Amino acid sequence: MNEILFSQEAIAERVQTLAREINCHYAQKLCVIVLSNGAMFFASDLLRLLEMPIELDSLAVSSYIGTESSGEICFRSELKVDISDKDVLIVDDIFESGQTIDAVFEYLRSHKARSVKTCVLLxxxxxxxxxxxxxxxxxxxxDEFVIGYGMDYNELYRNLPYIAIMRDRNGSSG
Structure with missing residues (x-):
């Protein structure tokens, strides 16, 4: 059995709080870079609550094979927007070792972003x-493996409306 960690309602409340914090920090246009695929659900809910004009892009970045981090960051896409001299917010699902955010942060700085900040759900x-x-x-x-609300196990369970600790890894959703 998977153990529900955060309900759909708890997630919605916390996303609203994060949006208020971000709205207080940024008054002008903001370039948001969503790390896909895991952060897509979170970003979708968060961005609808932001009050400033948003320029949106995504980066496909990964370090996972199954439930284990490979330790290597793989960029599977490039930016489509010009971020030079812009305030950029990276949106990701989960912050663990920090390697992914570090790699993306440096990548965005190399593209001359004015400022880079990070927002993670977990x-x-x-x-x-x-x-x-x-x-x-x-x-x-x-330090447990979680699924749902965009986060997966071998590309499964992203569509769960809640976040759960993955207990059963044999393929059943029980």
Whole structure:
């Protein structure tokens, strides 16, 4: 059985709180870079609550094979928008070791972004490989593998409306 960690309602409340925090921080146009595929659900809900004009792009970035991080960051897409001299917000589903956010942060800085901040739904309590911490974060969780609300196990379970700890890895959703 998978254990529900955050209900659909709890997620919605926390996303509203994050949106208020971001709205207080940014008054002008903001370029949002969503890390896909995991952050798509989170970003969709978050962006509808932001009050400033948004320029949106996504980057396909991955370090996972199944439930294990490979330790290597793989960029599977490029930016489509020009971010030079713009305020940029990276939106991701989960912050673990920090390697993905670090790699994306440096990638965006190399494209001459004026500022780069990060927003993650989940901040995992685990060993970090970077000193960088997210600027905005939703929930802090233990070092467990989670699924739902965009997060997957071998591309499954992204469509769950809640976030659960993955207990059963044999393919059943029980």
């Amino acid at each position: 901040l995992k309590n685990c060993e970090r490989k970077t000193a960088r911490e997210p600027d905005f974060s939703g929930f802090t969780i233990k």
